Amino acid sequence: MDLSRNVVLKENYTFFVGDPDVQVLPGGEHGLYNRDTRFLSRYQWIFDRTFQTLRVYSQTPDTVDVHYAAFTSSFQTVGIRRRTVVDATSLVDELVVENTGTEPASITIALEADCDFADMFETREWQGSSRGEIPVTPIDEGSGIRFRYIAEDGLGFQTVVVSNTPVHRLKGRRFEYLLDIQPSGSSTLSVRVRIENPLEDDCRAVTYQGWRSTAPLGHADMADTGHQRVLERAVDDLRALLLFTPEGCVPAAGIPWFVCAFGRDSLLTAMFLLPWWREPAEGTLRYLSRHQAVDYDEYRASSPGKIFHELRFGELSRTGKVPFGPYYGTIDATPLFVMLLADLIRVTDDHSIVHELRPAWEAALVWLEKDGDPDGDGFLEYMGSAVGDGQGLPIQSWKDSDDSMSHADGSLAEGPIAPCEAQGYAYRALLSGADLYDVCGEHSRAEAARERARTLKSRFHAAFWLDGLGTYAMALDGDKRALAVKSSNVGHLLWTGIVPESHSQAVRDALFDSDLWTGWGFRTLGRGERRYNPVSYHNGSVWPHDTAIAAKGLARYGFVDEAVRVRTALYDIAAGQSDLRLPELVAGYDRSAGPPIPYPVACRPQAWDSGALIYLLDLNTAT
Template identity: 35%
Template structure:
């Protein structure tokens, strides 16, 4: 028994334990580009052994403590909230009784405004004295910087012994310096505005304020996160904007520009519209500048970096409302595509990246994720996205640039992905400390036989075969566009052969479902899971089996109020509190809903949309997290939170757009210059939808949809010249 426990622990060492976040303390999250911050509701950051609070930059915690005090006392919390555009944390505080200063509670108002931009944290403290007499009091800010790697905070033990940080100060600046074991010098530089009269004592910054009745006062400061090449000190060379209002204005202008990448959607239901707007704001905050365009980082806090699978699926979910994101994702991942065989990275020529990390533990090799390729599905998904993007935009120039990458990815599928030459794509990790499971359900226990025993590799997942099928179908279309007729015919035949073989071997009549996977001996894992729902999305499912599969997916053991579970409640390993074996993932449900609609089951797709919309109404900020627990729906209660779920998470907040597309069954085809609504349906709580700035080639379309008793009405206010809008009823 002990040896099994040790083995399980080793296999699952990259699992995120629940104790790294204490959910007794509600948190507030800010993120921008390579930086994010986790505060308590007071806007403070505390030093606790098992919490992830802090300000992080490029995978390292640059601030581990930030505490505001009035005469050494904690302020009283009035309220705190993230502004609607997801840019600023606004915290309203007041004073406790300050007897020594003769100030009764709730006479001082303190407003903390906090945001992050381009590797710099900004804070403005605004004070107003609402009493009828002048008052004197002390303000202190306590800082610490431990420079811990994010993976160390997640619970991965260090194999090396890091150096202690050093602290120093000069004038109105406080410095924390850390010499990394990866030869990177990291610095946290805290800078107070020149008009602030403060004293710095070690890591404590002190101010003494004298405020007359109704007199306001402000304290501004910023924190710059630096690495080797950024130690620039002269004013002419500084790499940041120092003025609080100027930086905030620049940030808001940048966010406004990114918002323009998206179509605008409003509805007759204010709460549904808020869900859309919140999701868009979260996506905008996760879109991070790279040398090849804005890329949707996977999620905060654990995945604030480039992930191949997450970026691709996010781009698919929002393709119809923001096609530019797909173009960027394709460009970034093509540039990062593996070019050689490196077992330590699970890299093989043509394979698409799983994730890239830049923290100290990645740089020293303590974790394998500096550039890691341990994913079985990102490569066919990359090809799928390329085909979907081309069909949507007719942007042949972009596809031409990455056509060699698409061909290399197709070569990887046939020569590396199919390990045993049986026609199916499977995985078995080569990196010594790489991921055991390499599909989207990548926890160590997510693939099992009917009796609950874990599947033996190499493992061929059902949804991966669907991705490969769709990849070859789309690649055939692209080959035709480049007049490579023989290659196009070959790819189309390979796709059709795979579909026939898949439906013969993976289908399990007794469960009315496709097997989750085949093991190395081709023994099926005949458990009912959500994975076959992705097969509907790709179109690999035979028409005569679709209805049976849909009934299985929508049965009470799978769908119970808040969405479709990852694993049936009837299975041995079902656990509604697990990461992948009974929980509910919004992106998973969105892909399934799109698949349901593809096969004509729009009523079922609307049930999923309604389930996730209902869940959003109970969740803070209407922000769907990475996942939540798969318990049965209880009257008057929301879904049960999963303790370490990322929020915001790109493919989760993007789910609403694919869910809406599934109900409307809208398809934009720039090759044929058509916008098609194929038997669109709207749920009972949406009487009207207005879509504007919907990208169609170089132009846009504006359309309104109205729900009537037995029909959907349309009003087109702008349509591109030469395009046709087709409504099928």
């Protein structure tokens, strides 16, 4: 499915995915979703004549306006102005039908609605489904219908579709309207779809106006350029991506299929938004600490102190048929958790959250030293799930596709894998932990953490630096053999500060070598490597958030001109898109006229991409 062609709306955990005409046709992935359950599997307006869709426009990510037109010869005879709005628990649809012709018009319009309460893993065909047809019940004296479903764990779910306009006939799942409209007259149809999900929290949301009030929209570097509109779009998308929880707001990873908290994605996005917004950092830290692992569970890849990778609420996750409620198979969320907390107190000087979350960040530091380093060699490593088991992730670093960790000969790495960037995160997490201990007045423990960081920095350089490659290895495999391939991962090393000053220029040169730099960003895998493929998920594509982290790392080591060059390239990508958004990733071809070659199933908007555009506004700070 080409996600760039979908119409996507979102508010909190509720999102709508429709086709280019804002219709939900049966048999596909489209629908109205809440917390990983589909509450509408069909929502289709049917007209008695041919209408063209002349415009689809979304001012904010929770609302879309559509204009349909029926023509006779070269002029419109009937126009329909439709507005669809999604809020936290409902969809509201209004159609204003106008007779723009010279004769009275009789118009028949029908709405077909259906619901399957499918888990998102089923709708995307990641898992099979055994549900039959969901029964429907008429309600409100024939003005609405109700779908009910009792899940395997006993939770009850409902979808209620109510017409606020008198219905000519309601038959099963079909609403029919007969409209008689005089010339220059109009008639309005209004429908509300209400979601009833027992998992939904009643949490206060920040308004778009309130969110924009602290946004860096007047940044000098964006003045009088087309990039200003890109920035404005990113600000609105970041508000749309927020999930509102009892712990505070948390960035969802992406729309439409990742409307949930992801450890890595949510943490990085919250980090990117400092100092402009502190609330996502506070909410993310509190939310993740609430769900921090306390025991060992091989199925969920959990161990005490670990921060989760992903938390889903669908029936399959709740009943344990898939391990995502939550799933802990990630090497990097735990150090990123400690890093974000230290970054937060640096920009707010509010130490209360350090004391509040002390059990969580101390448990995370213990995990780094123990379960995060199972063989005790001082490096973070993961042993992923078996490839093809259909459950957990074989690769548990950010490049989590099955074939992303390869040697120079193209063979895949085996055994516990130590990604280079995870060592950088561990290094910075140790320094962050030292800062947190200083806040608590425990200076001896702070110095011990700094000494561990110094030791890691030295050992890392000795084990990962490759003179022949002129840069760092992408990872070490289970036999401690270096993955001697050029990769964008090394940009993260600059970002964390683990690279010695003496080697920072070499890393910069490696990044801007033609094997990695495309003019749009940095290839995930070098063009000369055996597994390079420009249109792949992680073996040669360009990921904007990955490139942005490298840009911030370049600035950290004083390469500000290079960082500005990268920032401009990323803003250029977004400015060349019809929706002014950064795609999740683009193909790794060299830059030429026109926008970059798209990756066909890239999500948009993606939280860390929108956040990266904010993060790169200030290239004069170290983090």
